[in-house]
Amino acid sequence: MKVTIDGKNIEAKLGETILEAAKRVGVEIPTLCYSEAFGGQGVCRMCMVEVKEGERKRLVASCTYPITREIEVQTNTPELQEIRRNIITLLYRRAPNSDYMKKLYQEYEGISVEPVDPAEKCIMCRLCVKACEKVGAYAISAIMRGTEKRIATPFDEASPNCIGCSACADICPTGAIIVKKENGKQEIWHKTFEMSRCENCGKYFSTLPVNEHVKEQLDIEMSGENLCPNCRRKKLASDIAEVSVNR
């Protein structure tokens, strides 16, 4: 399937999204709510591009638009720049407390606005919700509607489903999800978890429910040792080294 992206002729796979195809040939399309792990969500609209088919031109979200025909794509027209500038302005207005948005706001020369809540960091990209779903916990989601929309656990209470893995906080681009770590305990989403210590280096590295969850998910007998990712890597490396020496 022959497609042109910003004048570059490329061969795209059927059903591949414009964003994926562009990435492959080194054309950068800005995104906020996209993660390779989850695919396109079509939430933030930063990745809008212009698609030309014959004489027809239209704007689409490149992260969710599958290539099914031969099309011509423009990723950086003045019209698109204006759209991105508006998106960044509005998101900065919503989440002025995030350094990530502050930087983008300057970069895109956003329009002067009065922030809604000076303490807010969340831009509602929903990567955290996706991450939570992928983990299999289903502890958080977007609640309410319109300007009141926000990410929360049901009833704003500690969710019985939350395992404290903090995948939501790790993926959050703006640092909006608060994780409190102290004295071998981790607090997130109104819930406090006991941390588990690495047998080797003694570092706290994951919550107890996460260990249980991993065991359930893997469905295989884990080695008896409880190691942090760093020590596990070291141990694996030394095991492999030993095997190759013995050969």
Add this chain to the structure above:
Amino acid sequence: MAENSQQTADREVMSSIINRYPPERRFILAIMQDLQKQFNYLPKEALQMTAEHVNTPMTVIFSMATFYKAFSLVPKGRVVLKTCDGTACHIKGSTIIIDEVYKILGIRPGETTPDGQFSLETVNCLGACAIAPVLLANDRVYPKVTPALLREIIEENRGQ
């Protein structure tokens, strides 16, 4: 926590409403509408039972329950005051009525008095613009409401 007969009866009603529908995700909205109609709000327990019935995470149910204005998560008062805030009533001073309700009862739209007597809601048009501003107390219509009349209306309904 000791359970009284009211709670047991409520739970039976909840489960009979929920079990009217096949355990499929597409019936969540219909179940919640029936629950709202029965209880005037969505009790937390009913939502948990719904989630279990349709085998769907609570997050999904809660997102839907908070998305639609037709659902309430807090119990409504015995008397639900609905002030019309449509164009005609708005021009005729419905905001004054809303402020006046706050002065008398201390509740804003969407809230309920601590004694569970009154709730306040705004609606967008009752189709009675000729008698604006209109107030509805449960199903009774009060035309051309003024702050003075509002006090009378509230007193009248309080005594019920």
